Amino acid sequence: MRAAVFTALCISLSAGAHVLLSANPLPLGMLAALSAGVFAVAFLLAGRRERGYWSIAALLVPLELAADTVFTTGQHTCYGQSGGPVAGSMRSLGLDLLCSGEFGTPLARMTARGEALAGTAASPWLLLGAHVGVGLVAAAWLRRGEAALAGLLRAAAAVAFRPLLLAVAIVTVAPVRSTGRPGRRSDRTRAARPRPHLLHSVLRRGPPCPAAA
Template identity: 65%
Template sequence: MGTAGVRTVRAGIFTALCVALSSGAHVLLSGSPVPLLPFLLVSAAVFAAAFALAGRERGFARIAALLVPLELAADTVFTTGRHACYGQAGGPVTGPLRSVGVDLLCGGGSVGTPLARMTAHGGQVTAYPSGVHGVPGTALPWLLLAAHVAAGLLAALWLRRGEAAAARLLRAAA
């Protein structure tokens, strides 16, 4: 397998793990699935970033400078897609939005539907919980932002370590 093959495999594994974790956490917090099109858009963006970064060894700061905004953008895309397809209350959007292209965004299914059914609060899906383990609902957005920044930094560290290991392996093989 050539260099492009190794890059593709590494980027694919990284994408699968990161997007699965990100969308799974999003489904757990929101109680509703992620529409398929936003999921695929985020997957393509993460794969492209991981593939581009896998070309040569880069430092943690450069990787983190790309991955933290990418994590925040993924959350924005998931949230926007969820609100467009399922509405604020979690039910399917009907009415005039269907006539102006929501079917393009929402068609094709959802990701995480079984997980969303398990996390629905007493059968009632909410946009986000009002509070988590004693944390007031007003602090939740800040905790979510901190969690996304931490996830981006962790992903950057993971990608950096993987990149360093791959570089050592290629140098040893050469």
């Protein structure tokens, strides 16, 4: 579950920022393949313990930048510099399967200044700054969500096991015998003192008989 949430956030942020700043859609097949790769990495590094902010950010930001590089390569490979489809030797290698479908076409159409921005020399730095800034904010959001989930699980475990703990405590506590009336404090203190062994024993055995000897 943690790896799935991480993958959904990483891919959606990276793909959305890339489509907005490049004003071009993304190949749907390449997006699905990259999502599977990010999920595998997140699943291997998720672990069982709660992760801190810098641990999440150290994985989220590099994966976002790697996804942006893959998206740029995919756009150039699938659509070309002029936006044409895959043809020639690329189609024979099976890249047309990765280039099937389009993701973010309505979002790309909404960016009216995207074409002018994509052709400027500052566009790579804008992409880098956007990915790093959004990645740090998303890491903080994931950290808060993970802390909230861990607290919720601890509270649920405490509520679920509390009746069992009470039952175990009732069974393990020794029952207190009632004497009918409360005695005096001196009697209770005297009764609580440990007594020596064989206090009420009567020794009736004498020396052995001579015949038996």
